[in-house]
Amino acid sequence: MTVYVPEEFTSDESDVLRRYFTNLDGPVFALVNLPEVVKGALFARYSRSPKSLRRLFLDEFVNDLVIDGDETIDATIGLDRAEQLYERVFFEYGDDSVAQLGGVHLACEQASNILTKILEWGRLMSYLEQSTRYIGYDARLGGRYRFYRDxxxxxxxxxxxxxxxxxxxxxxxxxxxxxxxxxxxxxxxxxxxxxxxxxxxxxxxxxxxxxxxxLPAASLSNVGIYGTGQAFEALLLRMRSHPLPEAQQYADLMLHELRKVIPSFLRRVDLPDRGGQWSDYLASTRGDTAELVGRLFGEVPNESVPEVSLVDFDPEAEDKLLAAICYSHSHLPETVLLERVRNLGVDERAAILRAYVGDRANRRHKPGRAFERVDYRFDILSDYGAFRDLQRHRMLTIEWQALTPNHGYARxxxxxxxxxxxxxxxxxxxxxxxxxxxxxxxxxxxxxxxxMAYRLRYMMQFNAREAFHLLELRSAPQGHPSYRRVALAMHRAIAEQAGHHAVAAAMTHMTHEAPELERLAAERRAESRRSM
Known part of the structure; x- marks a missing residue:
């Protein structure tokens, strides 16, 4: 039974591709012998193209590269000596920091939309996923619709x-x-x-x-991942312990390709007494917890709840924020600063915050780490499509429940x-x-x-600094209506329920009115850039 549809290339195309990709027919492959800017550009274009990465490279990139001398390139030259060094430093002595210094661009194709969320779990990696708003998913792959066939x-x-x-x-x-x-x-x-x-x-x-x-969650997607050896090791250990068979099988494909590029960094993954024990630990704790919680709280929900609920916040957050702002500019301990901040007048408090936030010309101008002193925790029940977009924000804590039809759907x-x-x-x-x-x-x-219209329950916890990025970005005019609604509800809860009016007011690039065509302004800007 064929799970993945292999690609077909002419002999001339294959001669070019084998210089830059670690295989020509599998759904997982690494990029080699290319400038970093080309790898990045490929992944960026990847997210909005229905093509595979190798086909995209042939159609849109290869003509802009000088490949006259590339026939002699061999990515394994010098690898043996480097392996000996890494073997001594990394494997024998366990210096994990060495594995943070080597990175790989890995293409993961024909992955279900369930698997993509597993792939995108880690904080210390970069991802670009094929978008459902630029690509019609009714295009067939190998003559059949694009869904995972377990x-x-x-x-x-x-x-x-x-x-x-x-x-x-x-x-x-x-x-x-x-x-x-x-x-x-x-x-x-x-x-x-x-x-x-x-x-x-x-x-x-x-x-x-x-x-x-x-679209069903089985719909296939392409994901481009850039990560260090350490990040890939952590990802593979999680995937090998995951109860979804697709995740386990895909982990083997990824490990095979990554070992062509950074073998030493991943040697521990499938050693029984190293990565094997680690994966067994993850699997056993997950299974034991799921069994116990299912026995205690396994009933199917039927109550009506808000889409967004702010379930935890600090009533003293704004005092702590002001003390954190002052900390690096003073010589006082934080406990003293906090006491003095509480005694400041309204105008003085506002002046400190105004000086720290400054004049934010655009949403990319974000205030400093003092805003990390403030945390919010939200319980969300949105459609799975919105979750897919919000889940990719790596600098937050997120947990989600199993995807079922039990919570109804949004039309x-x-x-x-x-x-x-x-x-x-x-x-x-x-x-x-x-x-x-x-x-x-x-x-x-x-x-x-x-x-994907069915609702999923998930929890998001993040600090106020991440809230600037998350809420301003996801309320932008070009955003999908489902996650724009979640972002705006979060912003209202911060201001009204938590009472953190100063924090909410500092997010000056929230967009509260949606345009009739969300992508129109963005497409206008793109066309303007193309005409330059």
Whole structure:
């Protein structure tokens, strides 16, 4: 049974590709012998392209590179001597800091949207994931719709049902995308100053945003990862201990390719007394905790709760923030500063904060680490699509529950206005029924069946400095409506529920009004840059 669709290249294309990629047919491969700026540009373009990374490289990048002498390049030259050094320093003496100094660009293709969240767990890595708002997911791969086909599930009595229901869900998505696109173009006039390309791109993105919730979590995505050897080791140990079979199998593919580039950094991963014990520990603690919590609190929820709940904050946060601001500019201990800050007048307190925040010309101008003294913890129940975008913020703490249909789903108004509300609901029903039928025999794989419009419960904890980045970015005009709503609710809770009005007011680049076409301004700017 073929899980992944291999790519095909001509002999000339293969001659070029093998100089830069560690394999030509697998879904996981590392990039070598390329300037760092080219690797970065490739990954950036990757997130908005339906093409694989190797095809994208051939079509859009290779003609801009000088490759005349590349036939003689061999990435393994000199590797043996370097391996001897790393073997002595890293493996024998256990100096983990050495593994922080070597990095790899790794392409991870044909990964389910369940697996992508596992891949993007680590804080000390960089990720770019294929976007659902620029790419129509009804494009086929190897003649079939792009969803993960778990071998055990497909070989079971549910296999034919799984493929059939998935195909129907993708059919419905395809119909809805085209219908909603036509509706948007019929109801939103084109500005005379906008080119046809800008208008068509922005209206298509609006439709893709509206119907992405019909896609099942099994939908395949491409992820570009850049990380150090230490970060990849931690990721692989987690994946090897994960109960999802896809994660375990994909970890083996990643380890095989990474060992072509940084073998010493990953030697411990599958040694029974090193990485093996570590993965066993992660698996056992996860399994034991899940079993106990399930026995104590395993009931299915049915109560109605807010989408965003601020569940923990510090009532003295603003006093502590002001003391933290003053700390590096004084010679007093923090306890003394905190006592004196409490006795300041309103004008003096405002002056300290105003001086520290300054004039923020744009959202990238962020105040300093004093804002890390203030923490917020939110319990969120949003559609899975919004979670996918918010989860990628690495400088926060996030935990999420299993993806199920139990919390209901969110249907955008635009879907109903375009006349495909019934098709949307029918797809949600099909998704829920398939999940219910799979769950008993394949509890981990059952989430593949759940459409992204279904709600997921997750917890996010972050400090006020990260809140500047997260909330201002995710409330931006071009943001998806589902996560814009979450960001705005968080900002209101910080100001009104926590009473941290000064902190909320310092976030001067929040966007409270959404445009009719979220991507229009961004597409205009992109076209302007292209014309320069």
């Amino acid at each position: 071998p055990a599930l497909l070989s079971s009595s549910l296999g034919t049902r799984y493929v059939g229901d998935m195909d129907r869900m993708f059919d419905a998505y395809s119909t809805a995308v085209n219908t909603v696109t036509e509706h948007v173009r019929d109801t939103v006039p084109q500005d005379p100053d906008d080119s046809d390309f800008v208008y068509r791109t922005a209206t298509r993105a609006k439709a893709l945003d509206a119907v992405r919730g019909m 955008p108004e635009l879907v109903e206005q375009a006349g495909v509300g019934g098709l949307f609901d029918e797809t949600m029903d099909r998704s829920a029924r398939l999940y219910d039928d799979i769950k008993a025999q394949f509890p981990e794989q059952a989430s593949y069946a759940v459409s």
